[in-house]
Amino acid sequence: MRYIEPHGHMVSRVTDDYLDMVTAGCACVCEPAFWAGYDRSSVNGFYDYFCQLTDYEPKRAAKFGLPHFCWLCINPKESEDVKLAEEVVALIPKFLDRPNVLGIGEIGLNKNSKNELKVLEMHVDLAARTNQMILVHTPHLEDKLKGTRLIVDLLESDTRIRPERVIIDHVEEHTIEVALEAGFWAGMTLYPESKCSPARAIDMLECYGSERLWLNSACDWGVSIPLNVPYTAVEMKRRGWSAEDIDKVVYQNPLKFLSQCKKFKLPKG
Amino acid sequence: MEARFKLIELAAFLDRVDRAEGNADFRLDAFRKALRELDGARPDRAKQVLLALSDPTTEPVEKAPGKGAVGAWLGRMVDS
Numbered sequence: 001m002r003y004i005e006p007h008g009h010m011v012s013r014v015t016d017d018y019l020d021m022v023t024a025g026c027a028c029v030c031e032p033a034f035w036a037g038y039d040r041s042s043v044n045g046f047y048d049y050f051c052q053l054t055d056y057e058p059k060r061a062a063k064f065g066l067p068h069f070c071w072l073c074i075n076p077k078e079s080e081d082v083k084l085a086e087e088v089v090a091l092i093p094k095f096l097d098r099p100n101v102l103g104i105g106e107i108g109l110n111k112n113s114k115n116e117l118k119v120l121e122m123h124v125d126l127a128a129r130t131n132q133m134i135l136v137h138t139p140h141l142e143d144k145l146k147g148t149r150l151i152v153d154l155l156e157s158d159t160r161i162r163p164e165r166v167i168i169d170h171v172e173e174h175t176i177e178v179a180l181e182a183g184f185w186a187g188m189t190l191y192p193e194s195k196c197s198p199a200r201a202i203d204m205l206e207c208y209g210s211e212r213l214w215l216n217s218a219c220d221w222g223v224s225i226p227l228n229v230p231y232t233a234v235e236m237k238r239r240g241w242s243a244e245d246i247d248k249v250v251y252q253n254p255l256k257f258l259s260q261c262k263k264f265k266l267p268k269g
Numbered sequence: 270m271e272a273r274f275k276l277i278e279l280a281a282f283l284d285r286v287d288r289a290e291g292n293a294d295f296r297l298d299a300f301r302k303a304l305r306e307l308d309g310a311r312p313d314r315a316k317q318v319l320l321a322l323s324d325p326t327t328e329p330v331e332k333a334p335g336k337g338a339v340g341a342w343l344g345r346m347v348d349s
Contacts, residue, residue: 035336077336080333111334111335112324112329113332114332115332116333141322141338142338143324144319144323145324145325146326150327150329172319173315174323200315203315
């Protein structure tokens with residue numbers, strides 16, 4: 001089996017995870033910028049983090065033969081501080097030419113506040129001005145429905161944004177149609193305690209089809225399972241999916257979306 | 270078997286809550302209301318449970334009250 005992990009916070013993971021992912025057939029990993037679990041105290045913290053994502057982490061992944069790509073932003077969990085966000089958004093263009101940077105992400109909302117919306121607008125404007133793809137984080141639990149609607153409204157109101165170059169991640173049963181009907185890609189995040197289980201993700205694939213959808217583990221420093229994409233592929237097989245249809249979801253779909261970025265190249269063979 | 274296991278886990282959780290002392294927070298009422306979505310013939314029960322626990326409002330809040338989510342929307346319980 002081959003698969004792509006399109007959303008993994010590898011700076012939080014140990015080297016055993018890299019070995020397990022490669023052993024399971026992972027062809028590459030893509031790492032959106034994330035909240036560290038604490039608020040960074042200044043823009044310099046982001047400078048260091050972006051260096052880690054664009055320099056150190058790809059080298060660490062390469063030791064296991066795994067191509068590593070990333071997305072840059074200030075995460076919605078740190079977006080209440082608009083002044084800091086302005087400084088970070090001004091810093092991002094210095095990193096956009098680095099070879100493993102795919103675009104702006106994971107941007108979005110967390111608690112659906114006015115300041116979070118302002119910072120989301122800044123990121124969307126930056127992506128539009130610099131022709132970057134966008135990876136969107138949607139809020140958690142009770143905030144997801146409202147946040148997803150606000151995000152989609154904001155993206156649709158900017159005529160520079162092409163929906164086929166945007167993925168709305170962490171969709172669930174009550175938000176998947178909001179993303180897909182607006183023409184965006186949608187991601188289903190396979191978590192053991194929240195977001196989406198493998199069984200529910202497959203239910204959604206069976207109900208809505210497999211166009212413009214990907215699966216990811218979003219493994220980070222919290223409760224998460226780096227191998228949840230291949231585990232879900234095993235469950236798909238158990239439920240009667242063909243090898244070809246599984247490959248479309250776990251490999252070809254993310255490949256199709258990510259290949260819209262010219263820097264996204266996988267080694268042959 | 271898997272569904273049976275999960276059903277008994279839910280039942281045991283509610284029994285455990287009943288045995289506990291103190292006042293439940295608003296999420297227990299939200300949970301009980303969402304449970305009603307399971308009893309019916311709708312083909313989208315998972316979606317309805319999620320909607321029952323969601324903030325249905327459309328305007329952004331003035332300021333983020335913190336970083337975390339708690340699992341249910343307090344406003345729905347205040348309104349009802």
